[in-house]
Amino acid sequence: DDTGNRLRFQLELEFVQCLANPNYLNFLAQRGYFKDKAFVNYLKYLLYWKEPEYARYLKYPQCLHMLELLQYEHFRKELVNAQCAKFIDEQQILHWQHYSRKRMRLQQALAEQQQQNNTSVK
């Protein structure tokens, strides 16, 4: 039974993180999974991944945000539209790039400053 539990843990870990993929959500919505009461209950059950002792295993913690949104029927209904999924995808990618861009800006600013120092020293 222990191996069964371990397997279940891994499966649920994988599945909950797949929820971060908006295209996958669109896929599920179009196939009517979100209309299944049992599935909706399963999504509610998966909320346990929010607890710190479980969340530490998530590589994509943003899936928790999607999981929270999925608790709302309105969100589940909207995900049938491809444009909705596309919008979420774009926003996610933009947000994903946020820190890289910030770092590049900081590096640029630092480089400019150093250049200024060099020219002033000369």
Place this chain on the structure above:
Amino acid sequence: MAAAAAAAAGGGGGERSSTRQRLLAALEDLELLARELIELLAISRNQKLPQPGEESQILELLIQRDGEFQELMKLAVDQGKIHHEMQLLEKVVEKRDNDIQQLQKQLKEAEHILATAVYQAKEKLKSIEKARKGAISSEEIIKYAHRISASNAVCAPLTWVPGDPRRPYPTDLEMRSGLLGQMNNPSTNGVNGHLPGDALAAGRLPDVLAPQYPWQSSDMSMNMLPPNHSNDFMLEPPGHNKENEDDVEVMSTDSSSSSSDSD
């Protein structure tokens, strides 16, 4: 004579009248008696007295009334002194009353301030308790932060350009390569748009070839069990036993390094 009788009756009246009234009555009697005496003397000057003893009678009454009057005056003086004392005492009482009211105000203020202080202290204690409950070692947090950042799960790779198949979520390819994907027959769906062919062409397959799939936990050496649930999700789960602490055993904190990409 009738007037003298009336004066006698008025003076000896048993009613409880105020000192002032009695004084005024006595004065009136004296006035009355004096007038009669003078009238009598005026008459007796002209003619003989019809009743020889009348003047002495009036005189006696006069003296009596005067005596009463003097006593009443003494009484009035005493009463005046007492009244004065009463006024002084009343003033003292008033002052004490004010003092008490002042103290009452201050007491109420102090109580209010203390109540506020106690309330705020309790709130502070609550937040301290809350913070203590969620305490995590900084080392763990740093390790976790490294894990999710270095693998580009939450932060895009610095060389990312549109066209790069990497995403901030498990891609179609990765999903199919995982445990879930292996369990079921891979169905034909390219909804993610990232078919294996594209990825191969792009020459970037960082995660797929790694023995550890990116979203799987690499530190599965401990028994980390998902909460108990009935396999029938048609029924509303009766308050998920997420707090199934008996199942969760102590985990080792030294997790192995994350599956970082080489890019």
